[in-house]
Amino acid sequence: MGHIMKAAVLYEAGKPLVVEEVVVADPKEREVLVRIKATGVCHSDLNCARGLSRGTMPLILGHEASGVVERVGSSVSRVKPGDRVILSWAPACGHCFYCHEQHPALCDSYNYAAGQGGLWDGTSRLKRAAKPQETINHFSCVSSFAEYAVVPETGCIPMHEEIPFAVGALVGCAVTTGFGAVVNDAKVRAGDCVAVIGVGGVGVNAIQAAAINGAETIVAIDVNDEKRAVAEKFGATHFFNPKTGDAAEYLRGLSHGRGADSAIECTGRPPALTMAYNLVRPGGTLVVVGIAAFGEQFTVAASTLPNSQRKIIGSNYGGGVPEEDIQRILSLYRKGRFDIDSQIGERIRLEQVNEAFDRLEQGVLARSIIEFA
Numbered sequence: 001m002g003h004i005m006k007a008a009v010l011y012e013a014g015k016p017l018v019v020e021e022v023v024v025a026d027p028k029e030r031e032v033l034v035r036i037k038a039t040g041v042c043h044s045d046l047n048c049a050r051g052l053s054r055g056t057m058p059l060i061l062g063h064e065a066s067g068v069v070e071r072v073g074s075s076v077s078r079v080k081p082g083d084r085v086i087l088s089w090a091p092a093c094g095h096c097f098y099c100h101e102q103h104p105a106l107c108d109s110y111n112y113a114a115g116q117g118g119l120w121d122g123t124s125r126l127k128r129a130a131k132p133q134e135t136i137n138h139f140s141c142v143s144s145f146a147e148y149a150v151v152p153e154t155g156c157i158p159m160h161e162e163i164p165f166a167v168g169a170l171v172g173c174a175v176t177t178g179f180g181a182v183v184n185d186a187k188v189r190a191g192d193c194v195a196v197i198g199v200g201g202v203g204v205n206a207i208q209a210a211a212i213n214g215a216e217t218i219v220a221i222d223v224n225d226e227k228r229a230v231a232e233k234f235g236a237t238h239f240f241n242p243k244t245g246d247a248a249e250y251l252r253g254l255s256h257g258r259g260a261d262s263a264i265e266c267t268g269r270p271p272a273l274t275m276a277y278n279l280v281r282p283g284g285t286l287v288v289v290g291i292a293a294f295g296e297q298f299t300v301a302a303s304t305l306p307n308s309q310r311k312i313i314g315s316n317y318g319g320g321v322p323e324e325d326i327q328r329i330l331s332l333y334r335k336g337r338f339d340i341d342s343q344i345g346e347r348i349r350l351e352q353v354n355e356a357f358d359r360l361e362q363g364v365l366a367r368s369i370i371e372f373a
C-alpha cells in the first residue's frame with residue numbers, strides 16, 4: 001500500500017541530500033496525504049543538514065510548504081481532496097496543557113512526534129523504495145522535500161484559491177515567524193523604534209510587520225551591505241552595518257538617547273544576540289527568533305537586566321497561534337498590503353536542493369522555492 005514518490009533524503013549531516021524513490025504510506029485515521037506544490041529552502045533545514053541542529057537520520061527535510069490534499073484518513077473533517085493547504089510545522093493536538101494555554105507551537109503531542117521523527121503516534125509513514133525494511137524519519141511533521149507528505153489533520157491550514165503556492169509555502173514558515181515576533185512578542189506600537197538584526201527570510205517580514213504596525217523608525221542591521229536595498233524595500237527607514245561602529249550608540253542617536261523599544265534578533269549568532277540586547281532601551285524587549293547552533297550560549301551583563309527592566313523573549317513560529325497569524329497575513333496579502341511576491345527568489349527543481357543550501361549558506365537575497373508539477 002502507498003505511493004512511490006521522489007524525495008530528497010538526508011542520510012548523514014554534512015553530506016548532500018540524496019534524491020531517490022521513497023514509499024509514502026496511506027494516511028491513518030486523522031492524517032492527510034498532501035501533494036506538495038511548493039516548498040521553501042529555510043535555515044532550519046540547512047542547520048539540520050549541516051549538523052548544527054538535531055535530527056534523527058535518515059530523514060526528509062522541508063517544513064515550509066503548500067500543496068493540494070490528495071487523500072484523507074477516515075475521520076478527517078477539516079479538509080477534503082482537492083483543497084489547497086499550507087502545511088504547519090507545528091500541528092497542535094488542541095487538548096494538551098500548552099494548547100489550552102494558547103501556545104499551540106509548544107504542543108506536547110507535536111513535540112513527542114517531532115522528537116521521534118514520526119507523526120503523532122511516534123511512527124513514520126516513510127520508507128526507502130529500494131530497501132522497504134528501512135524507515136525514513138519525518139521532519140517537524142512535514143517533510144516537504146518530496147512529491148507527497150503525510151501530515152496530521154491539524155497540520156493542514158486551508159488556503160484561498162487565489163494565493164499562489166509559492167506564497168503559501170513562505171507563509172508556512174518565514175513570513176509567519178517574522179510577522180508574529182513583531183505583532184505577538186515585541187507588540188510593536190505606532191511611533192516605536194524597532195531594530196531588526198539579520199535581513200534574511202524572517203528579518204524582511206519582521207521589518208514589514210513593524211512598518212504595518214506603525215513603527216516610526218525601523219533599523220535593519222546586517223553585516224552585508226547588499227542587504228540595505230532589500231531592507232529598505234520592505235520598509236526599513238535606516239540600515240546599519242555593525243562592522244562599521246557601535247549599533248547601540250547608533251540606535252540611541254535615533255531614539256532621543258533611549259535605544260530601541262524592541263529588537264528582533266533573527267540570526268541566532270551569540271555576538272549578535274548580545275549586541276541586540278544592548279541596543280534595547282530600558283523597559284524594552286529583545287525578541288529572539290534566530291536559532292543558534294546546538295549548545296551555543298550568549299551573555300549579557302547580568303546586573304543590567306533588573307536595573308533596566310528589559311525583557312528577553314524567545315519566539316517560536318511567531319509566538320502566537322500560527323494558524324490565526326497565517327489567516328491575518330493572507331488577508332493583508334490579498335489586499336496588497338503585505339509583500340510576499342518579492343521574497344520569492346529562484347524557482348528550482350527538487351534535484352537542485354543541495355545547490356540551494358550552498359547559496360543559502362552564502363547569504364542569498366531571496367528565498368529559493370522548490371516547485372513540483
Ligand SMILES: [Zn+2]
Pocket residue numbers: 042043044045063064173174
Ligand atoms: Zn523555516
Ligand SMILES: [Zn+2]
Pocket residue numbers: 092093094095096097098099106107108109110
Ligand atoms: Zn497540544
